[in-house]
Amino acid sequence: MLVRSMLITEISRPDLPDWDRHEKVIHARDHDTGLDAIIAVHNTRLGPGLGGCRFHRYPDFDAALTDALRLSRGMTYKNAMAGLALGGGKSVIIGNGRDMRGAEREKLMLAMGAAVQSLGGKYVAAEDMHTNEHDMGVMRGVTPYVCGLPAAQRKGVGGNPSPLTARGVLRAIEVAVGGSLSGLKVAVQGAGSVGYALCGLLHKAGAQLWVSDMHDEATRRCRDDFGAVVVPTGDIYSAPVDLFAPCAMGAILNDQTIPVLRARMVVGAANNQLAQARHADALAARGILYAPDYIANAGGVIFVGCEYLGAVDEAAVVAQVDRIGETLREVFDFAAEKQITSAAAADELARARFSAK
Ligand code: NAD
Numbered sequence: 001m002l003v004r005s006m007l008i009t010e011i012s013r014p015d016l017p018d019w020d021r022h023e024k025v026i027h028a029r030d031h032d033t034g035l036d037a038i039i040a041v042h043n044t045r046l047g048p049g050l051g052g053c054r055f056h057r058y059p060d061f062d063a064a065l066t067d068a069l070r071l072s073r074g075m076t077y078k079n080a081m082a083g084l085a086l087g088g089g090k091s092v093i094i095g096n097g098r099d100m101r102g103a104e105r106e107k108l109m110l111a112m113g114a115a116v117q118s119l120g121g122k123y124v125a126a127e128d129m130h131t132n133e134h135d136m137g138v139m140r141g142v143t144p145y146v147c148g149l150p151a152a153q154r155k156g157v158g159g160n161p162s163p164l165t166a167r168g169v170l171r172a173i174e175v176a177v178g179g180s181l182s183g184l185k186v187a188v189q190g191a192g193s194v195g196y197a198l199c200g201l202l203h204k205a206g207a208q209l210w211v212s213d214m215h216d217e218a219t220r221r222c223r224d225d226f227g228a229v230v231v232p233t234g235d236i237y238s239a240p241v242d243l244f245a246p247c248a249m250g251a252i253l254n255d256q257t258i259p260v261l262r263a264r265m266v267v268g269a270a271n272n273q274l275a276q277a278r279h280a281d282a283l284a285a286r287g288i289l290y291a292p293d294y295i296a297n298a299g300g301v302i303f304v305g306c307e308y309l310g311a312v313d314e315a316a317v318v319a320q321v322d323r324i325g326e327t328l329r330e331v332f333d334f335a336a337e338k339q340i341t342s343a344a345a346a347d348e349l350a351r352a353r354f355s356a357k
Helices: 061-081 102-117 133-140 162-177 193-204 216-226 233-238 278-285 299-308 314-322 324-338 342-356
Strands: 006-010 024-030 035-043 049-056 087-094 123-127 185-189 208-212 243-246
Touching: 006 102, 024 061, 024 102, 035 049, 035 061, 035 102, 049 061, 049 133, 049 299, 061 087, 061 299, 061 342, 087 102, 087 123, 102 123, 102 133, 123 133, 123 299, 162 193, 162 243, 162 299, 162 314, 162 324, 185 193, 185 233, 193 208, 193 216, 208 216, 208 233, 278 342, 299 314, 314 324, 324 342
Parallel strands: 049 087, 049 123, 185 208, 185 243
Antiparallel strands: 006 024, 024 035, 035 087
């Protein structure tokens, strides 16, 4: 299929381990702008597949495809458990998203918008790694299937999702702890947008904080504002705390870190915290309660999803974020009943939601 100077071809690779019955995957190439992108739509039973559009260099095409497939499948599970009438999708633009600027970037985003439009609403784009609000605004010029828009281009709720992500993590922490947070000792890894906001909420609830970040300025803010103890990045896993809140990067629950964790609970905002699925068992074997990442960190996607679905009542969106606590309780109860890990329980409950309709 040709859209202006663009060639769009359908990809079918059921041989790949991450394929998992994806509904539609396309490769979009545009000679004029240099666009080279993949859009993966995993499942649309609950609604259009919403997921971020990342702009990233990959070692080769298969690495980009694998990333798109893995992430789009993850969005199906996350959106289903977030209670959104949305399915799962993801897109990747292959290239240097960190450095490309100006007119060159805008033309590329228009081409990407045309690629999104070619799917007729099966996929909805949002900002992600190395894309931003402005990029989404440019794409909006050629397709309505985009959210995370600049203020001037949206009609209802919207904006920075990080505070609501932090709020959702707090609700999850309350459920994991099962009582007052006063005096709770929490180690927060990463004091960025979500981590800093979470520190503020925990401090207000009376928790004691340990923080680490690559940037001294980020940890200094937490020390000055919330009395946090600053820990070198490598020492955060063994901090003497009750709860570990990963809010930096993925794969931090692995063979090296799980044995040294002193926390009895892990609840945080980072995506893909488990290096491999088996690490859920490793946590359980140590008696560490794990809140599945995509349940705890769903506040952001709830916010962005509600923006796309046209929500105007911010209080209703906040109430939906607050329901993360109930969802996590359901996951823990189901795990206990079935004698499976919380990660397996979340996946099973999600599958029931997006397969049942
Ligand atoms: P951010 O970039 O604002 O903050 C991340 C922070 O982690 C930065 O300050 C960075 O310096 C720090 N960091 C990086 N490597 C570190 C390390 N090894 N040790 C300690 N600190 C390190 O990002 P964010 O928006 O706060 O998101 C944090 C995590 O939560 C990411 O994994 C993101 O994918 C996930 N998440 C974010 C949202 C959201 O609404 N922003 C929603 C869902 C999930």
